[in-house]
Amino acid sequence: MIWIVLLAVTTIIALIWGWRGQRNLRRELAYLRNRPVVAPPPPADPFNQLFRTLSAALDAGVIVVNDGRTIRYCNDVAAKLFGVSASAVLNHSVITLVRDYQADTMIEQSIRRRDPQQVTLQPVLSNRTIRIWCEPMPESGALILARDLTQLSLLERARRDLVANVSHELRTPLASIKLLVETLATQPPPELAQRMLGQVDTELDAVMQLVDELHELSQIESGRTALQLQPTAVSTIVERAHDRIQPQAKRKDLRVVVTIAPDLPEVYVDRDRISQVLLNLLHNAVKWTDAGGTITIEAGLRSRAELGHHLSRMLEPSNRWVTMAIHDTGAGIPAEAIPRIFERFYKVDRARTRGVGGTGLGLAIVKHLVEGHGGVVWVASSEGRGSNFTVALPVVEDE
Ligand code: ADP
Numbered sequence: 575m576i577w578i579v580l581l582a583v584t585t586i587i588a589l590i591w592g593w594r595g596q597r598n599l600r601r602e603l604a605y606l607r608n609r610p611v612v613a614p615p616p617p618a619d620p621f622n623q624l625f626r627t628l629s630a631a632l633d634a635g636v637i638v639v640n641d642g643r644t645i646r647y648c649n650d651v652a653a654k655l656f657g658v659s660a661s662a663v664l665n666h667s668v669i670t671l672v673r674d675y676q677a678d679t680m681i682e683q684s685i686r687r688r689d690p691q692q693v694t695l696q697p698v699l700s701n702r703t704i705r706i707w708c709e710p711m712p713e714s715g716a717l718i719l720a721r722d723l724t725q726l727s728l729l730e731r732a733r734r735d736l737v738a739n740v741s742h743e744l745r746t747p748l749a750s751i752k753l754l755v756e757t758l759a760t761q762p763p764p765e766l767a768q769r770m771l772g773q774v775d776t777e778l779d780a781v782m783q784l785v786d787e788l789h790e791l792s793q794i795e796s797g798r799t800a801l802q803l804q805p806t807a808v809s810t811i812v813e814r815a816h817d818r819i820q821p822q823a824k825r826k827d828l829r830v831v832v833t834i835a836p837d838l839p840e841v842y843v844d845r846d847r848i849s850q851v852l853l854n855l856l857h858n859a860v861k862w863t864d865a866g867g868t869i870t871i872e873a874g875l876r877s878r879a880e881l882g883h884h885l886s887r888m889l890e891p892s893n894r895w896v897t898m899a900i901h902d903t904g905a906g907i908p909a910e911a912i913p914r915i916f917e918r919f920y921k922v923d924r925a926r927t928r929g930v931g932g933t934g935l936g937l938a939i940v941k942h943l944v945e946g947h948g949g950v951v952w953v954a955s956s957e958g959r960g961s962n963f964t965v966a967l968p969v970v971e972d973e
Pocket of ligand 1: 858859862902904905906907915920921922923932933934935936937938960961
């Protein structure tokens with residue numbers, strides 16, 4: 575009997591144990607079936623966050639290549655500099671980015687010799703100046719920096735041109751003064767000496783005019799001449815300029831005619847500066863017009879639409895513009911010279927200007943002053959028939 579009971583108990587225990595084992599197994603299987611799929615860990619990023627942040631913040635192209643010159647990293651500045659997308663050049667040879675044999679060779683040599691090198695490129699198509707530095711890394715590969723030096727080299731060229739122009743403009747009067755002084759040292763007859771002193775004085779005036787105009791232009795360009803803007807009647811400016819040019823015009827037997835449209839609105843200008851603009855233009859008109867000619871000063875009001883393409887690059891929203899035009903019946907300006915006429919030191923024809931004087935800075939000053947007032951100046955001219963310089967200033971409307 576005991577045996578039967580023992581057998582029954584053992585069987586029950588075995589059954590319970592088996593059932594529990596089966597339940598655990600089922601649970602395990604269900605867990606395995608439903609467990610979330612874990613993605614394999616990503617490959618380690620060789621460029622840490624600090625490097626990426628730094629190169630994104632830099633105002634320079636940053637490229638990392640391996641020893642075989644395959645691009646491993648390229649920031650947006652580098653991609654933009656060479657006109658490609660950063661992802662398109664990744665894992666490609668560096669030449670697909672720089673597209674320059676000289677630069678590719680420099681990078682290859684720099685990596686091979688483990689020696690920092692640089693090269694300056696001027697890609698023909700983009701008209702830019704790009705400098706590339708290659709810095710080999712201690713273990714392998716190299717860091718390449720690329721910078722756009724276009725603006726810098728333009729400034730450098732402008733500086734060289736300025737020095738060349740100033741020395742050219744100074745050389746002529748200074749050479750004359752030296753010659754005159756040497757002759758005066760030989761004690762010429764008094765009336766000849768007197769005449770020569772007069773010539774020395776004229777040449778010194780030319781040097782002083784050049785220095786004054788250069789100083790003025792640099793002040794305007796550096797923004798150091800603050801404009802004293804105030805509401806001003808156009809007639810006041812025009813009449814003032816007319817009165818000041820009249821004696822010179824009379825001396826040359828030129829007629830000056832003034833026409834001012836009625837009811838012109840006031841303009842918001844620096845009176846002295848705008849008078850200087852008109853006077854510069856009038857001086858030129860007198861200088862380039864032969865005796866018996868006519869100079870006309872005409873002030874009027876035009877709409878934005880009437881001024882058309884002259885305003886196209888202007889942001890000025892004004893709809894009404896006051897125009898002051900100086901017309902002469904003089905020598906005129908050849909068509910090919912018109913686009914350059916407002917450049918510093920530009921003279922139409924040095925042979926033509928010899929004896930007439932002038933530094934070639936007058937119109938550059940005019941342009942700067944007019945643009946400083948939010949205005950625009952342009953010229954229409956035909957050679958031998960006269961010129962027409964127009965200054966347009968925006969009318970500041972009351973709210
Ligand atoms: P400059 O001091 O030599 O007169 P500007 O900048 O005023 O210099 O003028 C540049 C050149 O433009 C002059 O050398 C001249 O050849 C030409 N020019 C300017 N105004 C006139 C004009 N009204 N008629 C003909 N040529 C002009």
